[in-house]
Amino acid sequence: MTPAEADVFALLLASARRDGRQVMPPAILPATPQEGYDVADAVAAQLGWPRRGWKVAATTPEMRRRLRASEPTRGPIYARFVQASPAVLPFASLLDPLIECEIVLRLGVDLPARPEPWTAPEVQAAIAGVHGGIEVAECRFPIDALPAMPAILADGAANGRYVLGAEIAGWRDGDLAAMPVTLAVDGAVRRSGTGAEAMGHPFHVLLWLAEALRQRGQGLAVGDLVSSGTCTGMLRPAAGQRLLARFGESCEVALDLR
Template identity: 50%
Template sequence: MQTDRRLQLAELLCAARRDGKQIQDLPPHLVPETEQEAYQVNGMVAELLGWDALGWKIAATTPAMQEKLRRTRPIYGRTYRRHATTSPARFRHGTLLDPLVECEFFVTLGQDLPARDTPWRMEEILGAVRTVHAGIEVAECRFPMEALPPLPAVLADGSASGRYVFGGLIEGWREGLEEIPVVLEVDGVRRRQGRGSDVMGNPLGPVLWLAEARRREGGGLRAGETISTGSATGMFPVQAGQHVRAIFGDLAEVQAAFETGAP
């Protein structure tokens, strides 16, 4: 994919993010040819926007999501601090782009994980983590769900990164996240459920995976960045007027309301 085509796609994605609109008909020649090119475009989007970074999102971290996307490994994308908020959150549904609610562990780093020659070990990831919060990602895509382009274009869009709602702090996370049950309630009714072990066996597994992916690409992760580690409850297409609550055992919860009304 030539540089000018990568730039053209990056500019389209920047405009879509700034305007809160979707790209209805992406020209086929702008679809990145490889995942590497797609992630390069996502980096260009971040540079062109100039927005403060929140961190990263990871998706396809459960067998069900990988099967849905026909993949054997996760995907990731850049996230932005302007799209982070705290629970209880309120959104105007009409301003969102095909929103999907995902219940996730939000991991914030206290130390850098820079590029280096040797692979990262889980012990080092544990030492770099500062906090873990209960979280909801409201995933959005700059392409319409009913007419998604090939996956590399979605990767260029940050793997459909959207809004991030921080819930309660999960104390004692070093004792293990695997056995924590995660439940999604919608208007008081249980609609999805999972547990920490559904996310690559351990919600910190995706952080190790991302550190390795960034290391191989010559990048890294920075202290203060938050990584949303992938949904433990799948994707829920939220509707206007609904209220959602994600419950992480008896440790923490996070809530968000999706109000009706025009943008």
């Protein structure tokens, strides 16, 4: 894309965000992930919405295949779209929603941009809490007209709404990779998995994200949430459903779609 074309695309996506609507993909789209992330940064700057953290997706080979991604992806979490569990969302306002159960990391210190790479011990020491969460992924492009992944990255990697549950008890000493995660719809379990779906371990996701942002001269801030990728795959919900995600034995996250 030329800079002028990228500006036009960013204006289109920012307008769709403000209006809560979908748009058809234009003829000229980002050709590479770098171009997609450049447009996403421009969209975020135009919106000026406070960011609450970052989402990461495509953390397993199967999810990358389904999402047509060559590597994990990332997008901002906007503070206005984060709610505490139990939550209620009007289904009619959602844009082709997909439900994902995710382990959410909360930072206790900054991980700022710097010249040297981050290490696993450094990013793990930055975690102040681990929560259960439900992501309601949305896309500004209709599901039957989805463009290639660089354009999805420009749309914040299809970021949407987030429901944050309580802190997972014993997360410091327990094995998050082995922790069972389930999603029930109206009382019946429909999806299941473990924390290992998040790149083998949710802490690996944080290291990947810190490095990906560092390479663009960006960082993470104290209090940021990092939604570490779905543990249960994707589920297309319907109006009137009650969704209940369970993370191990101690954490439940509830969402009603009305």
